[in-house]
Amino acid sequence: MALGLCFVGGVNAQSNVSGAIVGSANPGDTITIANPATGFTRSITVGADGNYRFPALPTGQYTITDGSGTPRNVAVQVGTASTVNFGGDATTLGTVTVVGTNVVNPIDVSSVESTTILTAEQINRIPVARDTTSVALLAPGTVRGDAAFGNLASFGGASVAENQYYVNGFNVTNTFRNLRFGSIPFEGLAEQQVKTGGYGAEFGRSLGGVVNQITKRGSNEFHAGGNVYFEPESLTEDVKNTYYSNPLTPDSFGTLRSDNSHDGGWKATANAWASGALIKDKLFFYGLLSYSKMQNDAFGSTLATGNTSTETKSPTWLLKMDWNINDNNILEFTAFSDKRTDYIDSYLNEPGSFERTDYLGQRVLESGGDNYILKYTGYLTDTFTLSALAGHSEFARSVYLLSPDGTKIFYNGDISAPAQPGCPVVVDARPGYRQAITGPYFSTCNISGTTLDRIDSGDTRDQYRLDAEWQLGDHLLRFGYDVDNYESVAGEGLEGGYQWRYSTRNPDGIPNNGDEQDIVRQQFFSQGATVEVKQHAYYIEDSWHITDNFIAYLGGRWDTFENINGNGDTYVHIKDQFGPRLGFSWDVFGDSTFKVFGNAGRYALPLTPSVAVRGASASLFSREDFNFTQVDPETGSPIDPVSRGNFRYLNAETGEPHIASTVASKNLKPMYQDEYILGFQKQLNDNFSLGVRGIYRDLKAAIDDNCDYTAVLEANGFTYDPATWWTDANGEYPNLPNPGFPYCRMFNPGEDAIFETDLYGDGNLTTVTVPGARLSPKAKRTYSALEFFFDGRWDKLFMQGSYTYAKSKGNTEGGVKSDIGQDDTNVTQDFDYIELTVDTYGYLPNDRRHSLKLFGSYDITDQWTVGANLLVQSGRPLNCFGVLDRDPTAGYNPHPYGSSFMRCGTTGAGAIDDATVQRFPRGTKGRLPWTSQLDLNVVYQPNWAEGLQFKVDVFNVLNSQKVTSVIETAEDAASGSPSPTYLLPASFQQPRSVRFMVQYDF
Structure with missing residues (x-):
């Protein structure tokens, strides 16, 4: 085989x-x-x-x-x-x-x-x-x-x-x-x-x-068949329980956080397919229908919320048509659907009990959509080939809720009326010792506990490309052009319209000594827009046979990216970003058994359209703090709260979109990276080959946002006085925020930024250059690796594998931030303020120093086959995130980022000033443990029933459940006290599970 x-x-x-x-x-x-x-x-x-x-x-x-x-x-x-x-x-x-x-x-x-x-x-x-x-x-x-x-x-x-x-x-x-x-x-x-x-x-x-x-595609021979996959709950091991892991919180250290012993679920998938020729040698089809269903239960028995039952349904399909018009012209059509719906039922339960009590309601998540692709290939001459492709796709991202009485709760994208039916979101961020006094504050009627994507959220893509290949003697030329236009309808609003967030002010940092004061913040947040990114590129490349044994590769790519906000205004436009590509391949002995190769290239990444929804389009975001004495036991809202007088908008007061030209630096470059590879591959005999390659990647520019408006004021000649705030030379105050004065702006970290700003809210824009050193250090990320790989194949055995030694180092992971699970692509908090960048250079979250991968199969007989898959990998580096400054006498709180800095206290009560804070540069708090996973399977194809097949896969045979990520926030955001959830496992290896399959082909 x-x-x-x-x-x-x-x-x-x-x-x-x-x-x-x-x-x-x-x-x-x-x-x-x-x-x-x-x-x-x-x-x-x-x-x-x-x-x-x-x-x-x-x-x-x-x-x-x-x-x-x-x-x-x-x-x-x-x-x-x-x-x-x-x-x-x-x-x-x-x-x-x-x-x-x-x-x-x-x-x-x-x-x-x-x-x-x-x-x-x-x-x-x-x-x-x-x-x-x-x-x-x-x-x-x-x-x-x-x-x-x-x-x-x-x-x-x-x-x-x-x-x-x-x-x-x-x-x-x-x-x-x-x-x-x-x-x-x-x-x-x-x-x-x-x-x-x-x-x-x-x-x-x-x-x-x-x-x-x-x-897959059809052929002249008719084929049909079907199979069923089933992963039973009874053969899936329990996920490990989690326990409080911070040794600086003795009252909670080692106590149960989440009992997962009753969690579980199952999955089943059924497939049916058929393929053949509608016209022999000319027109072929392949069709597939697939239906998957999953059921998962999470009980959250140690908390009063988090008890859910999730049912997932995925009716999907695929159609592939191929038309051999003649020997020189081929037409292909592909259509597929990947729609999926998750139904998440939420319940209350008594703390410490697995028994579900009140039904809160259901959250419904709709995703996926339909895709259509048409492709033409023409062999116009013996040396010239042309292909053309056109495609359209749609992808849903909508969310809505159903209350117990059947009321549909959703966000319609109207930011002027953000309040929705339902109860507000409640977050109790007080330290554990404060929650022990009153019990945790929570809602018994809020269903989701978070924001809702607008009901019509979704994405549409239209792509067109033209590619040509032309053989000119020793030169193989390829060139082409592609257009990729993407539109997103997006936005989100809080369930119930707003959020209450409880926290504790602790002036001296010492817990439970009588000076603590609980406060609550009310936050409004809503946004919505239809945004676009328009992309096109053209490329040319030449593979030149300098000699019979040596190929030189030379290529170039020019990318253009245009980002458009909800008003239809362009806020970022990068034209003809050049990406050179160079390489060579040397067939050393001229018999294809030993190849030495290398290449160097530059690769660019566009700005995602998600940035425009909040950063460049209409949004409403405000906060106000209150004192309170009582909390409603049903809604979790404070009763008769009294404002502390610090209301502020974090966006324009009326929620109108920002002026497009003020959102991003005028000299913004795309995120791009240089890459270098050198290696060889050797075939030792007919059955075995191996290879080695070294890889080095260097991030040359990143895109992120910076929210330090004081840097913009300084560059425009404003000065700060505690008595008068910010004033210009004439004693005038800035007007912020306003549509032309956003707090946060897109820039290239470490590079001088040219910002336009409406300083006084009068519609007049001024342009100023802010030095890069004032905003942040340069974004850095390097990846260096040595990869060893092999391919072995014998009569009954095949085996492939690789070992990789790699280092990933820098001060930014890139588009997202795994340290805190932040998925705001291109707008992470990494470079919001320069203080957030201190001690952030080190080993990054995707740094897995060692990776060993082995997999293959062995034919015991012509009916029985066994397979194996082994992964051994070292753990990721750890951090310690704490509060920047907790000096009680200064009352200094420069940025509302809480525990986001590379430093944390050294005493059980938490350090109370910067002198007793220990710095922990990125990746210096140790590493997670090595993980290993062995998967095995057996396949039986009986001779007595041709086309029949049985298979059993056992994943994680040894049921190794090492921790794969933890909570890295070490201190309470408000008080600076040690957080009991620091080092709490956030994910484990998947436990042992079994998958059965039966299939019949004819």
Whole structure:
């Protein structure tokens, strides 16, 4: 049985949806290829240089002949070139391609790209979760991202928000925050290509990696079948309980925080498919229907809230149509849906009890949508190929609530009337010792406990691209142009219209000595807009055969990004950002058994449209503090609160959008990164190959927001006096906030920023340059790694694996912030104020120093197969976040960021001034433990029933449940006292579980 995984060393001159067959023969010979499954054939004449090339071929099994001998079999995989030579000198580039069931994948000497390709057949033989990210994590240089962002991967030290995802050449990345992507029903996957670095000028808008999926397609032979996957709750182990872990809180240390022993759930998926020819050799179809259902219960028995039951339904489908118009023209159509609905029922329970009491209501989350892709390929001459693609996608992100009486509660996006039906959100942020006196404050009628995305939230993408390939003697030219326009309807408002947040003022920092005062803050927050990002790019690349054994690659890409706010005004416009790409591939012995390769490139990332919803569009955000004496036991709201007189708007008073030109620095550059790779790959024999590559990535510029309005005032000549506040030379006061004076603005950290500002609220804008050193240090992130990878294949055994030694260091993770689970892509708190940047340089959250990956399968007999998948990985670095300054005599509270600084107290009561605070630079509070996971499976394909198959996968066989993330906030935001939740586990390894499958094909 042939398998299709390969590690391709190091930019490839192939399409992102097809492959190629290349080689040499006698000049003037006619070379013919054919795909027996579809009847597709092509013939070309070998050029005077003795080389031939069949570009842009649909993936699959082909035969090839020069007319003088027996046809040879050759496999074409996405993004790679398969080499077959006829006659002539057998020492030229790409000499031999040997095809067989026990032969290792040949080295692609035409490529300088770092790519891993996995076929559906291989994925089915090893124990791996059936989703895009889990398969991508088999590749070297990938690690699982923080659990706060869902099931996402980090590629080469980049954040999880810096990847791009494609299906049949169409970009399915959810660009709103870059934290989601469109997903085909997994049963419809034919191949998945994972690009971890060095990708060519054809690809852009990514600093991390590229995942490129190819769907299954029909053939002349009719096939149909179905399967069922089931993961029972009874064979899934319990998640570990969590206990308070901060040794500086002796009253709570070691006590139970969350009893998870009754949590659990199950999942079932059913698939049915059919494929065949509507017209033999001409028109083919592949259709798939899939339905998944999950049930999960979380009891939260040690708290009075957090008791939920979640039901998830995912009716999805896929349709692939292929029309071989003639031998020179192909038309493809892909359509798929990944709609999903989560129904989350919330209950109350008595603290310490698993018994559910009052039903609070239901939260309904709708996501996913429909995608349509049309692609044309024309082989216009033997040396010139043209392809064109057009695609449209829609993705829902809506949320609504249902109260126990059936009332529908939702946010409609109208910021002028933010209050919604339902009870307000209540947050009790008081220290544990204060909650012990009165009991925690909470609502018994609030359903969600957070904000609601507006009911019509969703995204629409329209993408068009044109790609051409032209062989000119020793030069293979590829060039193209793509347009990617993305529109988001977005916004959110608090359930009940506002939030009450309880906290404690503790003047001397010593708990429970009688000087504490509980206060409550009322916060209004609502936003909503329809925003856009318009992108286009063009590229050109040349793969030049300088000699028969040496290819030089030269490419360039020019990206344009335009971000548009809810008023239709452009607030960021970056034109023709240049990304050069260079590389080489040396076939050392001329027989495709030893390749040395290298590449260097620059990659740029656009600003996500989510930034515009709050930062550049209409929003309302205000805060006011109150004293109180009583709390309503049902709503959790204070009774008869008395204002403390410090009401303030954090946005324009009427919620109108900011003036577009004031939101971002006038000299804003995109987020971009330089990358360098050098490596080699050696085939030791027909059954085994190995390779090594070194990788270095250097972030040259980042985009984030800065909220220090005092820097703008200083640059405009204002001075500060405690008696008069800020005044200019004439004694005039600034008017802020107003639509032309936003608190927060987009900039490149460490670079001088040119800001426009309406200082007095009179509509007159002034332009001033704020020195970069006044705003923040330069954004830094480097990733250096050494990867060892191998591919082994014998008669009954195949095994692949890799070991990666890597370091990820800097003062910013990138688009998101795993330290605190902040998913506000491009607007993290990292650079809001310069004080937040002190001691932030160090090892980053995605720093996993050691990663060992091994997986494969063994055919015991022709009916029984076993598979294994092993991952061993070192833990991530830890931090200690505390309050910046707690000097009780100064009353100094410069920024409302609470425990966000790289310092924390050293005594049980918490330090009360900066002199007794210990600094802990990033990553110096130790590391989480190493993790290891072994997955096993067994497959039975009985001879007595052809097409029948049974499989059992056991994940995490040893039930290792090491901690994979913890709460890193060490102090209470208001008092500075040690937080009992510091080091509390936020996520564990998934416990042992079992998945059953039965399948029948005919």
